[in-house]
Amino acid sequence: MINVTQTFLPPIEEYKKILQRAWDKKWLTNRGELLLELEDKLSDYLNISNFFITTNGTLPLQIAIKALGIKGEIITTPFSYVATTSSIVWENCTPVFVDIDKESLNINPDLIEEQITEKTKAILATHVFGNPCDVISIELIAKKYNLNI
Ligand SMILES: Cc1ncc(COP(=O)(O)O)c(C=O)c1O
Structure with missing residues (x-):
């Protein structure tokens, strides 16, 4: 095991x-x-100047959504801890799930663009089991469509 x-x-x-x-x-x-x-x-x-500690991992997700003023759809992964999706819902946004890559188990960047609409405001990706998600590809897509990441 x-x-x-x-x-x-x-x-x-x-x-x-x-x-x-x-x-x-x-x-x-x-x-x-x-x-x-x-x-x-x-x-x-x-080497980060704007920094504070919160009591758990859910709060900063909600704070980030609130602080960025995001209202609308947020593309995310269906395979993560519940807080990834609940933070989106608690901030009155709509989660849009993009399937995961079968090797890394993280959101598959190749499938993100087909889910982007005029309502899409952000991409919320996570890293699973110590496998980092493809941050560079996700960042490029976010820049291309002017989305928060
Ligand atoms: C990806 C992810 N986001 C958020 C959380 C939420 O953390 P907490 O239970 O500290 O609120 C977890 C917890 O495991 C997590 O794995």
């Missing part, structure tokens, strides 16, 4: 030292010191 959800944990002693700081401050929510420190470190590491 191939385990696709292998969990990687730091050594417990290393983790306890970090947790101790939260215990000492008694500050577990609402933009505490550890969260701000992690944001700074990640923002430096990724």
